[in-house]
Amino acid sequence: MVKKTLKALGIALALLIVVLLVKTLTYKTRQIAVEPLAPVALSDKCITHLSEAVKIKTVSHDVTTLDSAPFYQFQAFLKQSYPLADSLLHRQCINKLSLLYTWKGKNPALQPLLLIGHMDVVPAENGGGEQWEFPPFSGEINNNAVCGRGTLDDKVNVIGLLEAVEMLLKEGFKPERTIYLAFGHDEEIGGEKGAAKIAAYLQEQHVKAGFLLDEGLVITKGIVPGIKKNVALIGISEKGYVSVELAVETDGGHSSMPARETAIGILSEAVSKLEKHPMRSQLSAPVQRFLDYVGPEMPFLQRLAFANQWLLKNLILSIYEKSSNAGNALVRTTTAPTLFKSGTKDNVLPGYATATLNFRILPGETSDDVMAHIRKTIKDKRVKAKKLPNFSEPSPVSEIDCPEFACLQKSISQTFSNTIIAPSLVLAATDARHYSAITKNLYRFIPLIAESDDLKRIHGVNEKISCSDFLNAVRFYRQLIINAQ
Ligand SMILES: [Zn+2]
Structure with missing residues (x-):
């Protein structure tokens, strides 16, 4: 009897191992094979423009005390720095301080592309007694980096997009589908007067966009455990x-x-x-998709775990819960007194x-x-x-099995070689959430390579961006606009 039971157990175990192995070996990569493009030459003016943009103190403290003067100054600066965008695109001020540019496409049957960012920045106090290396609004260019508040959040995005558009206009590029550039002025305090108003305006005009790109996650370096390559994370939902x-x-x-x-x-x-x-931990849809994209790129044992979530889900969850505060925040509703x-x-x-x-x-x-x-x-x-x-x-979860996500994936791979791409969940709030009536494909991604130390600079002291990172961001936006046609 004992012998029979042992034999049955042995067979069951062998079968289980076979299933685990088959699942692991057939766990196929979601990465696409794309040749990286040779980087296009860019003018040094891009860097000076970003530095100038940082000097304008577009700070949003709270709704009641917002000083509008720097925002008007910022508008004037954009007008002067991007003369082609200013004259060839239709430019509107929404609720006075936010901006909407419309670049009419040749083919009205195609759904527009919506590229958004925010012009406001958080205040720049001395965090925790540490001093800024350079005054936060000096826009100092030092050691091949532009330094100051807003370089990462989110002027890299606003200025990067305008540089790309200005360059394409100069080249005589004419888009097939209409492109909107929408820049809010109060993202850091909720976006109710900026992004929400732009979205309401677009809705009035019955605009249905193909997809939207906003700030959000970045290209992580040495942050995703088990993966040596850089991992570009695209936010497909926010908490x-x-x-x-x-x-x-x-x-x-x-x-x-x-x-x-x-x-x-x-x-x-x-x-x-x-x-x-706290509330129970679970693998929400965006995190599940993240695992599906990074899993096949992992070393064997981790790949085995990720490929067999049907059996090892609880193990994966407990690893995330214990790994770090951010890991824990990915798998549960967090409680913060x-x-x-x-x-x-x-x-x-x-x-x-x-x-x-x-x-x-x-x-x-x-x-x-x-x-x-x-x-x-x-x-x-x-x-x-x-x-x-x-x-x-929480925002709805955007589609990833669609040409729009593939377009984003391709543009990232063309600009940043040797990079894994994965959808994921944004832990903080962005302006993108205001646009859910305009498109179901909302993606949150900044084309920047960041290590954990860089992430601390966002809203912290010594925020800065390396010149080469900024130029690559411009290249990415340019390529995205081209690919989106
Ligand atoms: Zn931001």
């Missing part, structure tokens, strides 16, 4: 955003005779429960305490799921939870 306020009201009173449970104590326990019991308020005096028991938690929602879940999770986890009727306004659900 949702909701902040929830928890409030506790009790009797308060004198601190010499405190009740067994106080407002602060009850609230602290609720926050602690939420932190200890951000505000905690209570009390007025050291000997007075406050009758009221509030805490705010910010959740970034994984595609496939909603802000209502977050609320349900909060109630279920806290299980305390004394803690009232309220969804704060300005929340957004």
Whole structure:
């Protein structure tokens, strides 16, 4: 009997190994074979233009205090630096400070291409006591890099696109399909007055775009574990955003005779429960697609795991959960306590305490799921939870089995040799989300090679871009416009 059981187990195990191996060996690459193009020559003016653009302090702090003067100055600078784009394209100011350029295509039957970016930047304080190597708005060109706030986020995009368009205009290029360049002025504070208004205008004009490209993920160097080559990540969805306020009201009173449970104590326990019991981890559609694209490029053991997600999904999930904060954020709706308020005096028991938690929602879940999770986890009727306004659900997941994604893939491969391309999930919010009524193919990607240190400079100190990286970005945009025809 024992012998028979062992034999049966042995056969089952052998079969399992065969299935795992077959799945691994037939796990086929999603990369396309494309010859890289010889880099086109670009003028040094591109670099000076980016440096000039950085000098204009287009800072967006918050909606009420936005200073419009630098944005008008930025508009004048673009007019003067890109005379062909200014005269040959139809240029409109939307809501005064945002810009929309229309480059009419020869074939009105083709769906337009929408290339977007933002002109505003975050303020440039000295982060954590560290000093900027050069003043953040000096646009200093040093050691073959343009330095300053906005070089990576997002003037590389705005200036890169305009350089590419100006160059194509000079070459006499005439697009088949209409191209829109849309530049918002308030992305860093939500995009409600900029991108949202441009999108509303386009919708009024019944524009349906073939695809949209916005900032987002980058070409990572040494960041995707197990892959030596650079990996270009294209954001095909972004997480949702909701902040929830928890409030506790009790009797308060004198601190010499405190009740067994106080407002602060009850609230602290609720926050602690939420932190200890986050929402469950899962492989959302964009992350699943990411695995499908990077998996076949991995060394054997990892390839085996990725090719057999039907069996090893939980192992993959736990690796991501434990790998880093970013890895964890890729596989679950995150919980971040951000505000905690209570009390007025050291000997007075406050009758009221509030805490705010910010959740970034994984595609496939909603802000209502977050609320349900909060109630279920806290299980305390004394803690009232309220969804704060300005929340957004996760964006729909863009298609990847389509000519539009292939066009993007090809343009990246032509400009950046030896690069793996993979769709992925954007953890932060971008302007792209405002355009979901205009196209279902929204892609979020900046043509920049970045290591983890470079990523820290975005919104941090010493933001800068190497001149060669910027020129490659211009080449990429130029190639994308050509390929999109
Ligand atoms: Zn940005």
